[in-house]
Amino acid sequence: MIRRIGIGLGGALLALGVVLAVNTLRYAPEAVATAARVSTPTAVDGTRLAAQLAEAVRLRTVAPAERNRAEFEAFIALLERSFPRANEVMERELINGLTPLYRWQGRNPDLAPVLLTGHYDVVPAWDADPAGWEHPPFAGEIADGFVWGRGTLDDKGAILAMMAAAEGLAAEGFQPERTLYFSFGHDEETGGRMGAAAVVAHLQAQGVRLAWSLDEGSMVLRGMVPGLKQDVASINVAEKGYMTVDLVASAAGGHSSLPPRETAVGILAAGIAKLQEKPFPGGLTDVSADFFDGLGPHFGFPEKLVFANQWLFRPVLESQLGGSEGTDAMLRTTVAPTMLAGSDTENVLPQEAVATVNFRIHPRDTVESVLAYVQAVVDDPRIEIRPREGARGASTVSSAQSEAFGLLSASFRAVFGDVAVVPGLTVAATDSAHYQAVAEDSYRINPFVFEPHDLPRIHGVNERVSLENLEKAVQFYRIVMEGA
Ligand SMILES: [Zn+2]
Numbered sequence: 001m002i003r004r005i006g007i008g009l010g011g012a013l014l015a016l017g018v019v020l021a022v023n024t025l026r027y028a029p030e031a032v033a034t035a036a037r038v039s040t041p042t043a044v045d046g047t048r049l050a051a052q053l054a055e056a057v058r059l060r061t062v063a064p065a066e067r068n069r070a071e072f073e074a075f076i077a078l079l080e081r082s083f084p085r086a087n088e089v090m091e092r093e094l095i096n097g098l099t100p101l102y103r104w105q106g107r108n109p110d111l112a113p114v115l116l117t118g119h120y121d122v123v124p125a126w127d128a129d130p131a132g133w134e135h136p137p138f139a140g141e142i143a144d145g146f147v148w149g150r151g152t153l154d155d156k157g158a159i160l161a162m163m164a165a166a167e168g169l170a171a172e173g174f175q176p177e178r179t180l181y182f183s184f185g186h187d188e189e190t191g192g193r194m195g196a197a198a199v200v201a202h203l204q205a206q207g208v209r210l211a212w213s214l215d216e217g218s219m220v221l222r223g224m225v226p227g228l229k230q231d232v233a234s235i236n237v238a239e240k241g242y243m244t245v246d247l248v249a250s251a252a253g254g255h256s257s258l259p260p261r262e263t264a265v266g267i268l269a270a271g272i273a274k275l276q277e278k279p280f281p282g283g284l285t286d287v288s289a290d291f292f293d294g295l296g297p298h299f300g301f302p303e304k305l306v307f308a309n310q311w312l313f314r315p316v317l318e319s320q321l322g323g324s325e326g327t328d329a330m331l332r333t334t335v336a337p338t339m340l341a342g343s344d345t346e347n348v349l350p351q352e353a354v355a356t357v358n359f360r361i362h363p364r365d366t367v368e369s370v371l372a373y374v375q376a377v378v379d380d381p382r383i384e385i386r387p388r389e390g391a392r393g394a395s396t397v398s399s400a401q402s403e404a405f406g407l408l409s410a411s412f413r414a415v416f417g418d419v420a421v422v423p424g425l426t427v428a429a430t431d432s433a434h435y436q437a438v439a440e441d442s443y444r445i446n447p448f449v450f451e452p453h454d455l456p457r458i459h460g461v462n463e464r465v466s467l468e469n470l471e472k473a474v475q476f477y478r479i480v481m482e483g484a
Helices: 002-026 046-058 069-082 084-089 152-171 196-205 264-277 286-298 303-308 310-322 325-331 367-378 403-416 452-457 467-483
Strands: 091-095 099-104 114-119 146-148 180-185 210-215 232-239 241-250 334-341 352-361 383-387 420-426 439-444 464-466
Touching: 002 303, 046 069, 046 146, 046 152, 046 467, 069 084, 069 152, 084 152, 091 196, 099 196, 114 152, 114 467, 146 152, 146 467, 152 180, 152 464, 152 467, 180 196, 210 403, 232 286, 232 403, 241 264, 241 367, 264 334, 264 352, 264 367, 264 383, 286 303, 286 325, 286 420, 303 310, 310 325, 352 367, 367 383, 403 420, 403 439, 403 467, 464 467
Parallel strands: 114 180, 114 210, 210 439, 232 420
Antiparallel strands: 091 099, 099 180, 146 464, 232 439, 241 352, 241 383, 334 352
């Protein structure tokens, strides 16, 4: 009897081994739709573009624009002066005075237009940060093959590469098939209401409906996915929503020499602890699944075996991915308690304690469902949940099967070689949250190679972009404009 069970188990394990092996072997990279008209990259000399970007960095277009208007106007003038041929073939309007909206008339008016977009406002930087900048943030220095300074990666570099690509094409007498729009927002870092949102209103008023848009929101990731040697062009098809909530705990005040069992601070702390212990449900479904499914076939053994056999390994995989904040944020709505307030005197009991919690909402959740979840988890009538203004849900999820996605994929492969192209999720906010209202599909990626050491440069110190990246970006945008 024991022997027979042994054989039965052995047989089952053998069968399981065969199934796992077969699944793994059959698990090949999915053929991404290849656009018919993708051209080969042309040689680009980045020296001139680097000098133009350095000049753009010297303009302190620090958000909000109202405080530095002259610097913003100087950037618009720089675009005009640096790219004369592009300015000649395109019409330009200034939306709210500071967001240039260019329009390049296409040959075929029956086709819906396409929008390439970026933003030129930047977050502050501190010139004399002793801990920090190898080259001052607004000096626009070119050294060691990089343009250094605030805005090089986020997001002036992309704007100048787009304009350089358009300049080259315009000089050759090129006219795009579809009408191309270019919008360069001046207030993305502060929400895009005067820039991107106004561009959307402007296009809607003219009855313009875009086939698709391309914005920042990801990069060509190198060494960012543990265990994967290949570069990953994550063309992000969605972005997370945003909500901030104040948790307000109330209790009797009084002197701290005669405290109750729980003070308002204690009540609040217990509520926060519950939220942290019970992360939002999430996992490898929807857009999160598409990203990791896209990556799976590019792994070696044993990761590939795990991805190929998710029917068996999915729980293990989800807990692995959930264990690191980089991948966890891709799987679920995140919870980040950020601010705290209680009594302002050390020996006085607070009548109220307040914790501010920031949520980044996954496309599967909504503002309402997040609030309901918080209510259910905190589950304490002494804690009031007060959402702050400005909450917005996640974006819609754009198609990874569209012709445009195929064009972008093929363009990445043409310029960057053997990259894994996958649809992804932007965990921060971009202007595309606005553009989705007027575009059938919105894609988010800058064609720059991005390594782990680049992560702290964005909104941090020593932001820089390599000349090689700038050259590749021009090649990329050029192919996209030719194929759009
Ligand atoms: Zn940005």
